[in-house]
Amino acid sequence: MGLPATFLWGGATSAHQCEGGWNAGGRGPCKRDYMTLDENKNRLLTYIDDAGNHCFMPLGSGSQLPEGAHYAVFDDCLYPDQEGVQFYNRYKEDIALLKEMGFKVFRMSIAWSRLFPHGNEAEPNREGIAFYKDVFTELRKANIEPLVTLWHDDTPLYLDEVYGGWQNRKLIDFFEHYANTCFEEFKGLVNYWLPFNEINNVLMFLDMFGQNPTDEMFRAAYQEMHYKFVASARAVIAAHHADANNQVGCMICGVPFYPATCDPKDIMLSHAMWEKGILYSSDVLCKGEYPTFAKRLWREHGVQLDITPEDLATIKAGSVDIYTFSYYMSSAVTTHSSNDIVGGNCTTGVRNPYLDYSEWGWAHDPLGLRYFLEKVYAQYKLPMMIVENGLGAVDTVEDGRVHDSYRINYLRDHILEMKQAVENGVNLIGYTSWGCIDLVSAGGEMKKRYGFVYVDRQEDGSGTFSRIRKDSFYWYKKVIASNGEDLR
Numbered sequence: 001m002g003l004p005a006t007f008l009w010g011g012a013t014s015a016h017q018c019e020g021g022w023n024a025g026g027r028g029p030c031k032r033d034y035m036t037l038d039e040n041k042n043r044l045l046t047y048i049d050d051a052g053n054h055c056f057m058p059l060g061s062g063s064q065l066p067e068g069a070h071y072a073v074f075d076d077c078l079y080p081d082q083e084g085v086q087f088y089n090r091y092k093e094d095i096a097l098l099k100e101m102g103f104k105v106f107r108m109s110i111a112w113s114r115l116f117p118h119g120n121e122a123e124p125n126r127e128g129i130a131f132y133k134d135v136f137t138e139l140r141k142a143n144i145e146p147l148v149t150l151w152h153d154d155t156p157l158y159l160d161e162v163y164g165g166w167q168n169r170k171l172i173d174f175f176e177h178y179a180n181t182c183f184e185e186f187k188g189l190v191n192y193w194l195p196f197n198e199i200n201n202v203l204m205f206l207d208m209f210g211q212n213p214t215d216e217m218f219r220a221a222y223q224e225m226h227y228k229f230v231a232s233a234r235a236v237i238a239a240h241h242a243d244a245n246n247q248v249g250c251m252i253c254g255v256p257f258y259p260a261t262c263d264p265k266d267i268m269l270s271h272a273m274w275e276k277g278i279l280y281s282s283d284v285l286c287k288g289e290y291p292t293f294a295k296r297l298w299r300e301h302g303v304q305l306d307i308t309p310e311d312l313a314t315i316k317a318g319s320v321d322i323y324t325f326s327y328y329m330s331s332a333v334t335t336h337s338s339n340d341i342v343g344g345n346c347t348t349g350v351r352n353p354y355l356d357y358s359e360w361g362w363a364h365d366p367l368g369l370r371y372f373l374e375k376v377y378a379q380y381k382l383p384m385m386i387v388e389n390g391l392g393a394v395d396t397v398e399d400g401r402v403h404d405s406y407r408i409n410y411l412r413d414h415i416l417e418m419k420q421a422v423e424n425g426v427n428l429i430g431y432t433s434w435g436c437i438d439l440v441s442a443g444g445e446m447k448k449r450y451g452f453v454y455v456d457r458q459e460d461g462s463g464t465f466s467r468i469r470k471d472s473f474y475w476y477k478k479v480i481a482s483n484g485e486d487l488r
């Protein structure tokens with residue numbers, strides 16, 4: 001049967017991980033601009049307290065600065081997201097490389113604070129609008145469809161500091177205004193939109209090791225998600241109103257949960273993880289209503305939420321057109337004690353003895369992708385798109401070449417299983433691998449690379465930002481040209 005001729009092959013990035021130009025063109029700051037790393041690769045926010053001391057704060061859910069403190073950049077610290085990989089200055093060269101690979105679609109995000117430096121202005125920053133118009137026009141010239149995320153973990157800092165971020169209902173209005181501005185300004189250039197990246201990961205992070213979440217942390221996570229659900233629904237309604245050709249997707253961090261043993265208690269634990277991690281958000285975004293088990297989840301933590309009847313009506317009216325998700329790995333969970341704990345994309349579980357693991361401990365599980373596709377498609381029957389998938393690995397440049405056969409193997413294995421899911425009836429419309437051009441990892445590391453294009457930017461901040469085509473570049477070009485038939 002094969003993939004449809006219209007299949008959207010491409011790659012994905014986000015603004016704060018690749019754009020750079022953090023204080024250029026009138027852009028306002030976001031928290032990511034103040035994130036450095038300690039010697040153990042933990043991410044820290046840097047700030048000055050009311051007595052003038054230089055301070056560091058580890059990242060954590062809802063981390064707020066002490067009274068009288070303000071975020072600050074220290075000369076002796078490195079801030080990888082501030083420069084990204086300079087897409088801001090090099091986008092023409094980058095888009096030419098994507099075109100050379102034959103991309104049909106390119107997923108990127110708009111930095112909210114490039115359009116609205118504080119997040120709450122009435123009028124957008126024209127320089128920011130002009131930048132994205134140029135990028136989208138360049139993509140169109142290359143016959144590449146833009147797929148645009150509106151929020152990829154980069155709320156304008158002002159909204160965090162003055163309004164308390166997504167704990168404040170007012171953020172819904174600010175986001176709606178920003179989304180509307182995008183739909184109007186970029187009409188005719190962009191038709192595929194994703195309001196929020198991995199909207200479910202706020203909740204999933206809480207179950208990661210070392211968090212010991214309190215009931216208050218759960219309340220904050222559920223509240224933040226509710227406001228984002230309403231903001232997403234308002235964006236869907238506005239997008240459809242602005243242009244009947246607009247298609248809007250949810251963006252779910254897609255982790256299939258497996259029971260580590262056949263103990264019925266493990267089966268029920270993995271079932272509960274699916275409910276909380278995946279289905280809770282997916283139901284709201286795709287069916288337009290909270291699932292039946294939502295009240296039980298809130299009760300578990302004594303959570304009282306600010307949810308109005310108008311919110312529920314908005315959510316009902318603003319369900320998405322496409323089910324989009326990221327997939328890197330599966331997670332095995334158990335009620336039995338284990339010393340072999342492994343972490344990964346927003347999850348913690350036990351080592352699965354049937355799988356191999358990457359240098360960063362992420363499971364290599366192509367069948368998990370097929371399982372996720374088939375299970376979720378049966379549930380929602382919406383067109384699906386994989387908008388992140390890939391292998392984070394250390395690459396070495398030898399005589400100007402990068403021989404990344406490990407990346408080719410990972411991608412081939414996943415594409416084969418995705419094709420199986422299509423054979424089995426899943427309506428899959430596209431695939432964008434993550435970090436198609438090397439970019440700063442979410443953890444701030446530069447050595448964890450995903451791209452088909454190598455960027456000369458090193459862990460210590462050195463490098464020229466020049467681009468090199470990896471072996472996977474030529475491989476992916478063949479894959480696209482043959483519509484997924486030639487995977488050798």
Ligand code: BG6
Binds near residue numbers: 197388392442448
């Ligand atoms: C996803 C995020 O969770 O995983 C990306 O949407 C992120 O922003 C990607 O980069 C891979 O994670 P990491 O930590 O390897 O960069």
